[in-house]
Amino acid sequence: SMGYVDTGGGPGPVGHGVPGSHGEHGSGKGDRAVADLIEDPARPADVRFTLTVTQQGDRILVNGTSPGPVLRVTQGQLIEATLVNSSVRGGTTLHWHGVDVPNAMDGVAGVTQDAVPPGERFVYRFVADRAGTYWYHAHQLSHVQVRQGLLGALVVEPTHPSGPATQDLVAVLHQYDGKPTLNGAPALHADVAPGEEVRVRLVNTDNTQASVWVTGAPYRVLAVDGTDLNGPTEVSGRWIGVTAGGRIDLGVVVPPDGVRIDVDGTTVITLGSSPAPAVVPAQPRQELDLLDYGTPAEPGIDVSDPERRFEYEIGRRLGFLDGRPGRWWTINGHLFPDIPMFHVEEGDVAVVHIVNRSGETHPMHLHGHRALVLSRDGEPTTGSPWWIDSLEVGTGEEFEIAFVADNPGIWMDHCHNLPHAAEGLIAHLMYG
Ligand code: C2O
């Protein structure tokens, strides 16, 4: 029904068709969802979490805080996370941003499950099969509930750590009432001995790109959206952008005078023996371009003969959305909810040509799959294979990305500037 759709009121385009995931609420639903898993339903969970969400005025807390707890697991573990909706109005869900969960666990209200009303619960079960930095957030009225704080980080540690990082720092970036914070605080400090390397996991939970500037030492970009880059080299004098919804893991070897990381020029992370930032940052000038960063390697998708080619042109025009007149976002000229689905068959290689002619930037996010960036504005990726689940598509820009259709279901592909999604910048990928 209307209240359970993530777009701010309109009926969802695909409110049916996911076996076993509709029309139920609460704990019974959790049991049913478990049976839908590809994983053996009898397999006991390796790690269990309970996330209780509470509405407090204009804030939503997860286990009493926002951001919610950092969930740390090890690659290969079966996670069982129980969402308990104590009092979030309009119901809620959890989406595991960047994790390729089975479709029924994707947490999209109105598509893969109904929102969980206050007083009820839902059990998510999935295997975290890729190491990396991810996050969880509400996917019901998400432009409201994420802003209000229903979010947290999920870190999947590799079974065999590859790097020398001795410290691991999660920095969740989020604006509360318009004020940027790191892990909910105005600043963040980690005590680090000189010579130690820190892995700083930056998680951008806001609606627009964050710019990150490191002073005091060079840095390496260890990972983008959870996937390690191949052969990352040291960078200095360049800022790096963290796409809305995206994650960047930086590796920094901390010198005796410490390191200062400015995020959006407003919040500061300090690494070293004292929180006092030793050095004043220079003015950020040039952005680090991931298109040619790192060392080439086998890209992982053979795109020589793809089964599917999709056009994904983002525009804007006058029209009606749920009967409301306005200038709404379009995909290939269509207004939500009349945007045709993208169809794939399991096993297909799909190449998507994204063109942004809308006059604004859109951080595009694909659920259930990671995608490989092939080119931007016709220029091919020449550095490390660059995998994303969240991609900053500037106005006038074109990208070609590829993914393997290896996770059957109905998946959203939408703008992670969440008010834009509420304004209809949502497409769906469907198998079969
Ligand atoms: Cu992080 Cu559909 O969202």
Ligand code: CU
């Ligand atoms: Cu957008």
